[in-house]
Amino acid sequence: xxxxxxxxxxxxxxxxxxxxxxxxxxxxxxxxxxxxxxxxxxxxxxxxxxxxxxxxxxxxxxxxxxxxxxxxxxxxxxxxxxxxxxxxxxxxxxxxxxxxxxxxxxxxxxxxxxxxxxxxxxxxxxxxxxxxxxxxxxxxxxxxxxxxxxxxxxxxxxxxxxxxxxxxxxxxxxxxxxxxxxxxxxxxxxxxxxxxxxxxxxxxxxxxxxxxxxxxxxxxxxxxxxxxxxxxxxxxxxxxxxxxxxxxxxxxxxxxxxxxxxxxxxxxxxxxxxxxxxxxxxxxxxxxxxxxxxxxxxxxxxxxxxxxxxxxxxxxxxxxxxxxxxxxxxxxxxxxxxxxxxxxxxxxxxxxxxxxxxxxxxxxxxxxxxxxxxxxxxxxxxxxxxxxxxxxxxxxxxxxxxxxxxxxxxxxxxxxxxxxxxxxxxxxxxxxxxxxxxxxxxxxxxxxxxxxxxxxxxxxxxxxxxxxxxxxxxxxxxxxxxxxxxxxxxxxxxxxxxxxxxxxxxxxxxxxxxxxxxxxxxxxxxxxxxxxxxxxxxxxxxxxxxxxxxxxxxxxxxxxxxxxxxxxxxxxxxxxxxxxxxxxxxxxxxxxxxxxxxxxxxxxxxxxxxxxxxxxxxxxxxxxxxxxxxxxxxxxxxxxxxxxxxxxxxxxxxxxxxxxxxxxxxxxxxxxxxxxxxxxxxxxxxxxxxxxxxxxxxxxxxxxxxxxxxxxxxxxxxxxxxxxxxxxxxxxxxxxxxxxxxxxxxxxxxxxxxxxxxxxxxxxxxxxxxxxxxxxxxxxxxxxxxxxxxxxxxxxxxxxxxxxxxxxxxxxxxxxxxxxxxxxxxx
RNA sequence: GCGGAUGUGGCGGAAUUGGUAGACGCGCUAGAUUUAGGUUCUAGUAUCGCAAGGUGUGGGAGUUCAAGUCUCCCCAUCCGCACCA
Numbered sequence: 060x061x062x063x064x065x066x067x068x069x070x071x072x073x074x075x076x077x078x079x080x081x082x083x084x085x086x087x088x089x090x091x092x093x094x095x096x097x098x099x100x101x102x103x104x105x106x107x108x109x110x111x112x113x114x115x116x117x118x119x120x121x122x123x124x125x126x127x128x129x130x131x132x133x134x135x136x137x138x139x140x141x142x143x144x145x146x147x148x149x150x151x152x153x154x155x156x157x158x159x160x161x162x163x164x165x166x167x168x169x170x171x172x173x174x175x176x177x178x179x180x181x182x183x184x185x186x187x188x189x190x191x192x193x194x195x196x197x198x199x200x201x202x203x204x205x206x207x208x209x210x211x212x213x214x215x216x217x218x219x220x221x222x223x224x225x226x227x228x229x230x231x232x233x234x235x236x237x238x239x240x241x242x243x244x245x246x247x248x249x250x251x252x253x254x255x256x257x258x259x260x261x262x263x264x265x266x267x268x269x270x271x272x273x274x275x276x277x278x279x280x281x282x283x284x285x286x287x288x289x290x291x292x293x294x295x296x297x298x299x300x301x302x303x304x305x306x307x308x309x310x311x312x313x314x315x316x317x318x319x320x321x322x323x324x325x326x327x328x329x330x331x332x333x334x335x336x337x338x339x340x341x342x343x344x345x346x347x348x349x350x351x352x353x354x355x356x357x358x359x360x361x362x363x364x365x366x367x368x369x370x371x372x373x374x375x376x377x378x379x380x381x382x383x384x385x386x387x388x389x390x391x392x393x394x395x396x397x398x399x400x401x402x403x404x405x406x407x408x409x410x411x412x413x414x415x416x417x418x419x420x421x422x423x424x425x426x427x428x429x430x431x432x433x434x435x436x437x438x439x440x441x442x443x444x445x446x447x448x449x450x451x452x453x454x455x456x457x458x459x460x461x462x463x464x465x466x467x468x469x470x471x472x473x474x475x476x477x478x479x480x481x482x483x484x485x486x487x488x489x490x491x492x493x494x495x496x497x498x499x500x501x502x503x504x505x506x507x508x509x510x511x512x513x514x515x516x517x518x519x520x521x522x523x524x525x526x527x528x529x530x531x532x533x534x535x536x537x538x539x540x541x542x543x544x545x546x547x548x549x550x551x552x553x554x555x556x557x558x559x560x561x562x563x564x565x566x567x568x569x570x571x572x573x574x575x576x577x578x579x580x581x582x583x584x585x586x587x588x589x590x591x592x593x594x595x596x597x598x599x600x601x602x603x604x605x606x607x608x609x610x611x612x613x614x615x616x617x618x619x620x621x622x623x624x625x626x627x628x629x630x631x632x633x634x635x636x637x638x639x640x641x642x643x644x645x646x647x648x649x650x651x652x653x654x655x656x657x658x659x660x661x662x663x664x665x666x667x668x669x670x671x672x673x674x675x676x677x678x679x680x681x682x683x684x685x686x687x688x689x690x691x692x693x694x695x696x697x698x699x700x701x702x703x704x705x706x707x708x709x710x711x712x713x714x715x716x717x718x719x720x721x722x723x724x725x726x727x728x729x730x731x732x733x734x735x736x737x738x739x740x741x742x743x744x745x746x747x748x749x750x751x752x753x754x755x756x757x758x759x760x761x762x763x764x765x766x767x768x769x770x771x772x773x774x775x776x777x778x779x780x781x782x783x784x785x786x787x788x789x790x791x792x793x794x795x796x797x798x799x800x801x802x803x804x805x806x807x808x809x810x811x812x813x814x815x816x817x818x819x820x821x822x823x824x825x826x827x828x829x830x831x832x833x834x835x836x837x838x839x840x841x842x843x844x845x846x847x848x849x850x851x852x853x854x855x856x857x858x859x860x861x862x863x864x865x866x867x868x869x870x871x872x873x874x875x876x877x878x879x880x881x882x883x884x885x886x
Numbered sequence: 887g888c889g890g891a892u893g894u895g896g897c898g899g900a901a902u903u904g905g906u907a908g909a910c911g912c913g914c915u916a917g918a919u920u921u922a923g924g925u926u927c928u929a930g931u932a933u934c935g936c937a938a939g940g941u942g943u944g945g946g947a948g949u950u951c952a953a954g955u956c957u958c959c960c961c962a963u964c965c966g967c968a969c970c971a
Contacts, residue, residue, distance in 0.1 A: 282889085285888090285889065285966085288970065314971060392971095393971080394969070397969095402971045411971085674899080674911090684897080686912055686913070690910095738902085748899095748900065750910080751911075834952040874952075880905050883951090884951050
């Protein structure tokens with residue numbers, strides 16, 4: 060029986076009551092249940108910066124709505140939450156506020172956890188993870204030692220940003236316009252030994268795997284695909300004339316346009332190329348040029364617009380097919396880090412080569428001509444870079460790109476001067492950070508044995524938490540107790556790594572650890588395979604490349620270690636848009652933020668949740684509107700009143716036969732709405748239209764109630780209200796929790812099943828037909844669905860407003876779309 | 887430069903398969919209730935026109951009986967990548 064309820068909506072009271080109920084009943088704690096279909100819903104965990112911002116609220120509301128909906132579908136739903144707790148801001152805060160990074164971080168976590176709980180998110184808090192806990196990062200350390208044993212990680216020198224005043228390494232985001240963010244000193248580049256993970260070994264699989272992810276946005280897949288940057292070309296060798304040194308006698312270049320090979324008029328090498336170093340011996344001017352070029356460092360974006368400069372080395376390269384000698388240049392536009400650090404230059408068919416050739420007066424030899432008349436080619440103004448037909452290329456003349464590629468490849472292969480090769484843009488992942496607040500790298504550097512893994516029995520390598528933090532780099536470097544250790548292999552005094560991991564390491568596998576975070580004898584166990592892959596992952600588009608690529612990579616590494624069986628971690632991905640106010644992104648620096656907490660206090664969590672879902676579709680940006688929030692609040696108040704004042708009908712079954720037309724229409728609206736909202740939730744994730752549809756239904760209910768009060772009317776209205784309360788339960792869970800009891804149910808709404816569509820209620824015997832003349836709307840008629848085509852045409856033609864436009868005209872054609880439209884074509 | 891997305895009333899947005907453009911909400915206008923004010927309710931609200939009707943989805947062309955939706959060209963804004971050989 061229904062409980063009496065105040066017809067005034069009091070958000071604070073009902074939210075506290077619902078949250079208490081969930082807490083008391085452990086409502087969101089889940090266990091593995093092989094007999095039940097699982098659903099793993101995960102929103103990207105936050106960095107504990109101090110307080111939630113609107114972007115978090117949007118992200119977690121989306122996840123919660125999906126998770127709660129799937130639960131109502133009868134699935135075993137896991138929705139966990141945790142903290143991406145390591146990172147630079149904690150160090151900055153430590154300097155500013157004289158508080159240890161650990162203390163600052165744990166305090167923030169406590170505060171933000173309360174905020175998340177206030178928003179009513181259905182998390183299984185028993186699975187909470189913080190990446191700064193030794194129980195978490197110890198397994199990352201263990202895994203790293205496994206990768207080390209397999210040769211999947213290695214150490215090499217790499218450049219860092221060095222602040223000469225603060226005497227510390229800076230992260231890229233701490234370098235502003237080439238200067239240190241605190242000191243303002245010009246940042247230097249230093250080469251120091253750092254650890255790398257061989258993501259390039261998985262480049263091919265990471266690329267191909269994108270095709271197995273139809274549940275990912277096209278945009279994200281394209282971005283990853285471009286980032287991996289696969290290209291197919293030929294690696295070929297030019298002999299260098301008169302060089303005795305066997306290492307430098309041959310110059311390797313990589314090209315994706317072997318069809319232009321006969322148009323090579325010079326070759327160019329990067330300033331750091333060994334051949335450039337060799338040529339610089341005894342050529343002081345060239346040596347000076349090379350030094351200058353290696354020192355010019357600027358933002359990568361400026362590189363592209365940098366003027367192309369170079370210098371002749373005096374060396375000659377011998378063309379592998381023609382035997383002709385061409386000059387070897389050092390050029391600033393050739394990157395040592397891509398391919399072999401050397402290129403063959405074809406000025407006629409590459410714009411950079413063309414500009415360089417014009418500047419240094421090098422020959423431009425056309426070897427490709429357009430294969431279609433509409434394509435123009437004027438080598439006086441620019442290079443012709445399109446593919447076409449070969450010319451001036453001897454025996455290859457007349458071939459198209461594909462044929463020329465194959466013919467030149469087999470020619471070079473026979474001569475032992477080249478072969479086909481696939482190249483990737485992707486670089487190995489540098490994971491060393493010269494930072495304190497991160498996972499210590501579990502390596503000991505021994506003067507005799509080199510880099511040695513910390514043995515499993517000695518893990519975790521604990522990060523000292525109770526420290527004095529000051530400027531000037533990682534405190535670990537000042538802690539002999541931390542770094543003075545004996546070599547695990549030979550026992551001689553050695554030095555522990557004081558670098559820590561890139562925090563992307565922690566966020567690359569947390570989704571798996573949520574399945575079994577209490578497992579203290581292994582990184583993962585069988586529970587991971589029950590839950591994985593994540594069915595729905597939700598987060599910001601800013602993670603489209605790095606986080607999502609590293610996580611996919613880590614998943615494959617874990618698979619190859621036998622820890623998981625699946626190939627990909629995230630089956631479906633939803634990338635939410637930004638939260639804007641006054642047209643620009645909400646940010647502290649712009650001073651246009653909205654504090655979620657103040658809104659919750661004023662309107663309640665449900666209003667906030669409803670607004671962020673209603674204002675726009677999830678993947679698009681959301682324009683903040685205070686009056687829009689008022690609108691959501693007003694709707695909830697109105698709906699509360701309607702439901703609270705509704706008296707459930709006693710027991711009469713809804714059978715169509717007894718219903719009048721108005722009652723039948725309301726039932727029709729109820730069930731078409733249920734069908735639409737179900738589709739919006741399950742397939743489209745368009746919560747904005749789902750909410751709009753329930754509002755429409757409520758509008759229809761209000762109009763209907765004007766007809767008067769009787770048992771059958773109450774029954775039909777009751778059905779509509781039950782559907783609305785259930786359909787809104789994922790959006791405004793506290794609100795629905797309270798009203799569901801009022802509607803006469805003993806069971807909590809979180810355990811109620813999603814409403815079912817009654818197909819019979821959706822049957823209609825008539826259809827509204829749109830009448831058009833020459834494609835323009837001229838009228839509408841209601842007809843029996845069973846009407847035959849001829850009678851329908853007759854009715855359409857007899858329509859008064861149609862007649863006005865057909866009078867005196869000749870009827871050419873009549874288009875009939877059954878149950879929808881008649882279009883009369885006249886002239 | 888390359889790649890991607892977006893462009894619809896005063897505003898956020900809807901139109902899912904080529905078939906009634908503007909659902910739903912905000913705002914605004916008028917009225918009612920209460921009133922100190924807000925709240926709440928009713929009606930209206932793309933635009934031009936008294937009306938009949940015309941026009942209208944960034945601009946231009948095209949396909950079609952029919953285009954916000956498909957094709958081509960152009961413009962604007964946003965995002966990503968950026969000398970990748």
